[in-house]
Amino acid sequence: MSGIIAQNVGRRSGLVKGPEAAGGEWTLIQTITSDGSDATISFTSGIDSTYDSYCFQFVNIHAETDDATLKFNGSDDGGSSYDIAKTTNFWDAYHREDGGAAAMGYRVAEDAAQGTGVATLWRNFGNDADAGSSGYLYLFNPSSTTFVKHFISVGVVASSGTYLVHNFMGGYLNTTAAITAMQFSMSADEIQGGSISLYGIG
Amino acid sequence: MSGIVAQNLNRQSGLIKAAEAGGGAWTFISKTTASGDSTISIASGIDSTYGVYLITCKSIHPSNTATEFTINFRDGSTAYDADKVTTYIKIRHAEADDLDNFVYDTGNDATGTGGHLLMENVGNQNDASTSGTIYLYNPSSTTFVKNYICDFHSMAPDPAVADHILSAGYCNVTAAIDGVQFAFDTGNIDSGDFCLYGLST
Numbered sequence: 001m002s003g004i005i006a007q008n009v010g011r012r013s014g015l016v017k018g019p020e021a022a023g024g025e026w027t028l029i030q031t032i033t034s035d036g037s038d039a040t041i042s043f044t045s046g047i048d049s050t051y052d053s054y055c056f057q058f059v060n061i062h063a064e065t066d067d068a069t070l071k072f073n074g075s076d077d078g079g080s081s082y083d084i085a086k087t088t089n090f091w092d093a094y095h096r097e098d099g100g101a102a103a104m105g106y107r108v109a110e111d112a113a114q115g116t117g118v119a120t121l122w123r124n125f126g127n128d129a130d131a132g133s134s135g136y137l138y139l140f141n142p143s144s145t146t147f148v149k150h151f152i153s154v155g156v157v158a159s160s161g162t163y164l165v166h167n168f169m170g171g172y173l174n175t176t177a178a179i180t181a182m183q184f185s186m187s188a189d190e191i192q193g194g195s196i197s198l199y200g201i202g
Numbered sequence: 203m204s205g206i207v208a209q210n211l212n213r214q215s216g217l218i219k220a221a222e223a224g225g226g227a228w229t230f231i232s233k234t235t236a237s238g239d240s241t242i243s244i245a246s247g248i249d250s251t252y253g254v255y256l257i258t259c260k261s262i263h264p265s266n267t268a269t270e271f272t273i274n275f276r277d278g279s280t281a282y283d284a285d286k287v288t289t290y291i292k293i294r295h296a297e298a299d300d301l302d303n304f305v306y307d308t309g310n311d312a313t314g315t316g317g318h319l320l321m322e323n324v325g326n327q328n329d330a331s332t333s334g335t336i337y338l339y340n341p342s343s344t345t346f347v348k349n350y351i352c353d354f355h356s357m358a359p360d361p362a363v364a365d366h367i368l369s370a371g372y373c374n375v376t377a378a379i380d381g382v383q384f385a386f387d388t389g390n391i392d393s394g395d396f397c398l399y400g401l402s403t
Contacts, residue, residue: 025226025227025228026401028402031403057401059253059254060343060346060349062346093291093306094289095287095313097313097374102311103306104289104291104306130345131347132339132340132345132346132347134349135337136337154370156349156372158349164289164370166370197401197402
């Protein structure tokens with residue numbers, strides 16, 4: 001590599017030479033903003049072999065129904081069906097706004113053991129007007145046809161009963177088929193606000 | 203924008219047009235380096251430009267030993283005193299291999315306007331510091347509370363312990379958050395870098 005191409009490696013603006021192997025940076029693929037009445041939010045494109053890892057960033061997700069749980073599922077057919085077997089672990093910590101209660105624990109009721117239905121991402125959403133919940137979900141190597149597909153999530157939920165719930169969830173989609181779509185929904189009623197952005201990493 | 207520059211937007215290799223204000227979805231906004239400061243404030247750059255902000259704290263070194271490292275948030279005035287509720291999860295392992303635990307620490311979570319504890323018991327040995335990250339979501343919202351997620355590590359002094367603190371919170375205000383401030387409970391921040399990034403959403 002020589003001349004202007006070499007000179008432009010590592011520049012942050014203008015005409016630059018991209019790093020080898022597509023970057024090492026985050027690329028925004030798609031943002032879906034809730035229209036206020038979404039039974040589901042689905043990402044049916046952009047999840048492929050372009051990137052090694054993907055990250056969903058959730059900003060101010062608002063639930064229609066108090067005490068609802070944010071769910072997810074994966075698809076290996078581009079979103080025609082969301083029914084991937086998965087095993088997850090789930091734990092959280094909570095703290096009430098008035099300081100009246102605080103604890104941490106593994107939540108057996110929220111994990112999954114090879115279920116093909118939706119699984120819990122974060123629990124216990126409040127539906128107060130100012131209750132927005134945010135966090136992230138990493139999905140690793142979804143296009144692999146050799147390995148199961150691992151994921152890790154952390155979320156902060158402004159909860160029913162004016163609790164802060166600090167959610168931790170991990171697991172794997174137990175398939176060697178490529179995962180090509182992901183879908184999010186509430187355990188009851190709709191997603192009534194917020195946005196979810198999908199990024200490709202590295 | 204036209205021609206090959208426009209065509210090359212969003213390409214992932216070769217000669218490409220970088221995204222506005224710096225390549226990739228993350229944009230570096232500012233870096234503040236501590237040098238014997240009682241507080242470090244990031245008083246600009248947190249606004250409605252980005253949906254998600256990341257603050258990295260690199261090798262934050264206190265002047266005093268066994269100090270508590272905190273963050274607080276500015277919500278419309280000059281004071282860093284936004285009301286908040288927080289969690290505090292502690293994972294520890296001693297160098298001597300005689301201590302390990304994993305607990306929720308009700309003594310270090312918080313409600314109210316005081317600082318959010320990011321890391322307890324930071325040592326001031328020459329090789330000691332604390333480092334970590336803070337994700338701050340949609341700080342300019344005037345509708346929702348402001349969620350944030352923190353992940354810090356430190357080497358505690360005497361006995362030396364690897365301390366890992368997972369904490370989170372929300373500023374329980376609908377006013378926009380437009381600044382953050384870091385401090386130790388005693389003494390100064392002798393050194394360390396605080397970098398602010400924005401994530402396009």
